[in-house]
Structure formats: structure tokens, C-alpha cells
Amino acid sequence: MRKLLIAGLGIAGSALLYLIKRSSISDIQVTACDVRFSPWSHVVCGELVPEVTCLKGKVPHNVYRSLLESQNIIMSNTKILKTFNRMMIQIGEVELGFSFKFYMIDKGLLIRTLIERSEDRCEMMLGYSVYRFERLKDRVRVYVRSRDGARAQIDADVVAACDSFPSVFYTSDIWRLLSNYEYRYLTCISCTAEMFETYTDPYIVIDPKICPGGYAWVFPKAGDLANVGIGFLTDNLAYARTCLEEFLRRFNLKALSRPLSKTLPVDGVIVSRDSRVLYLGDAGGFVVPTNGAGINPAVASAVLALDSDLDVRRFNSRVLSTFGSYFARLVEIRKMLDKYLSDPLLFEKLKRDVARNRIVLPFFRRILRDLMLGHVPPMCRIFISCIDSLVASFKFSSIREVK
């Protein structure tokens, strides 16, 4: 009998537990823990998921299949609060509308349902957080402690690290790898807000003055309520809070809950180097690098883990051949555009120079839309190079004019 520890019962952990319960696997004994007594009550999320069939032909086929399977799991375990057929993107002063189907789901309900439908399949340790782990010869020893200070240790043959980013289970060589590679993550801060202007569709704001290197969002939820937030490249939480307040003020929104923050990995998948630890969900970098969507990929990571029979080597190789290469392309393209989204001066130049070029403008819109939806835009590198040289040539001509 193998012993599995699921560390963290957010989307990825609860989906894995649910899938094990529904599978015919009988040789696994499961223990699951989460730092919270009710993991479903602490939702830091926009709760917006794309309709996967709209991605057919736009993302690699194996990614599409995986996301579609995850969508079925999500939809049969939660409630759709709203359906949208369009997304609006405001870039500077320009508003662009893109046809695409999205759902606003109840993420808390999803986690709760997945747990309640499978909790009899495991030993449940709610209110216990993992604070350390140790690699023994033939197993992993995990140290947990409860809110009231009680300590325990769990010996497992396999650990599914589903404790978000950064995971307690990152080994020193993974840390070194991430820091050498300057792995990027967003600091996100969000809350529920009352809207005093009508946003009928999900609304994204790209503007380095509001959120350098990231974006802000208003996702209408029910009536005049919306999930709102910002996510961008910073380590400074106080600054992120100030930016959120400014965003709420500018867009006429009133926070109804205390803003909560979380880090979100957006530089591609992170694979474990330990043969007994699998990284799932945010811990494994399962987040679409250009739009921050991680609900569906987190469930997909749980599906891949079970399909690999919780074998780390098999899991890593499947992850790299599906999400690994797909995310890597999106990261590469996003990095080409990052300089414009992080620097207000370059952003101004981009807006001005692209807006007056009738050939480049439609391609630029298309690239932007594709990246926001998680498509890999065809011929993208060539067009971004065109945009770079366009902006550079205007810079050059304006210097000459001054001379």
C-alpha cells in the first residue's frame, strides 16, 4: 500500500482527492491537510474561466484535451454565476472588445464540493500547515503543526505539493534554478467590490501607470457586485495595496471585503527534482503566463498526476510535453512585450506609434487579444519585431527632429 500526502486542499489538492475517490485505484492510502479549517472560505481569485471549446485549434491539441477534461470536472462540481460572450480590454485610453465565452464560477463551492464528495477516501487534517519536510531514504517525512501549536509528522511514499506558490516543498536546487532563471511571479491583490458604473462584461485594464507589467480587472459577479483586483510584478505589498486603492477610486468601485493578496507564478511550469514529490497547481507553475488563469490548469495538473499513477518521472515528462512547451512559448512572447507593459514612457510611445500605423494596428490588437486569451499568436515574433522597429524608428526620427 502506497501512502500519499496531499499538502493543500485548494483547487489542485481537492481535485486530486476527488479524482482518486472516483478512480479504481485501491493501493493508495491518502492523508490530506490544509492550513485552513475550511479551505473553501478563503478565495483570493477573479473566478473567471474561459469556455475551453473556444480554444480549439488555438492551443496545442494535448493541452486542449487536458483543459476540456478539467472543465468537465469544474462544471459538474460548482455553480455558474454568470456567462459572458465578450471581454473588454482597455489599453491606455483605447477600449477593445473581444468575442469569447467566459464563465464566472463559484470557486469556494467548487473546492467544498470536491472535498465533500471525497473526504471519506482520506484521513483529513484540516487546520494543519506543513512547515518543513525531510527526505529519508525511501520516503518523505513531513512536519505539520495545528493552529493551537500541536505538532505531528507524516511519513509518505509520495507527496502532492498543492500548497500554492512558493511551495514549502521546493528543494534548494529548485530555488537555485528559479532564482538563476529570474522566475517571474505576480503579486495579486483582490476583493469584492460594489460597482457604481455598469460593467456588463469582464473588463481588463492594461496600463503601466496602474499596474506595471501586469493588469487590473473588474469581473462582474452578480447584480452590482464584482471581483476586482490587480496583479503585477512587484515584491512590495504596501505598494500593491496603494495601486489597488487608486484603481478602485479611478474606476468608481467600492471595496466590500478586505483586500487579500497572493503570489502567482507566471513563468511556466516548475518540475520537481525529487522522485517522491509532485508539484501541482500554482506550486507547479500551472498558470497561463499571459493572463494569470490557473483554475482550469490546476485541475488539469491533478488529472495528469493521476494519469501518471503518481509517478513523478512520468508526471514530469507529461507536464513538460503538454503545458511545458505551450507555456514556454507564451512566456517567450510575453517577455518580448514586457518592456512596453512595465515602462510608462515606452507604453505611451507604443500607443502613439502603433495607433497611427494602419498596417501594424490590427496585428497588434490581434496579438494582444490572443495573449489575453492564452492563444499562441501565429507569426507573433515577426510582428513584435516590426512593432519594436516601428517604435525605435519614431524615437530615432524624433531625436533627429530635435537636433
Ligand SMILES: Cc1cc2nc3c(=O)[nH]c(=O)nc-3n(C[C@H](O)[C@H](O)[C@H](O)COP(=O)(O)OP(=O)(O)OC[C@H]3O[C@@H](n4cnc5c(N)ncnc54)[C@H](O)[C@@H]3O)c2cc1C
Ligand atoms: C487575485 C487572484 C485572482 C485570480 N483570478 C483568477 C481567475 O479569474 N481565473 C483563473 O482561472 N485563475 C485565477 N487566479 C489563479 C488561480 O486562483 C490559481 O491559479 C489556483 O487557485 C491555483 O490552485 P492551487 O490549488 O494550486 O492553489 P490554491 O487554490 O491557492 O490552494 C492552495 C491551498 O494550500 C493551502 N496551503 C498553503 N500553504 C500551506 C501549508 N504550508 N500547509 C498546508 N496547506 C497550505 C491553502 O490554504 C490553500 O487551500 C487568480 C489568482 C489570484 C491570486
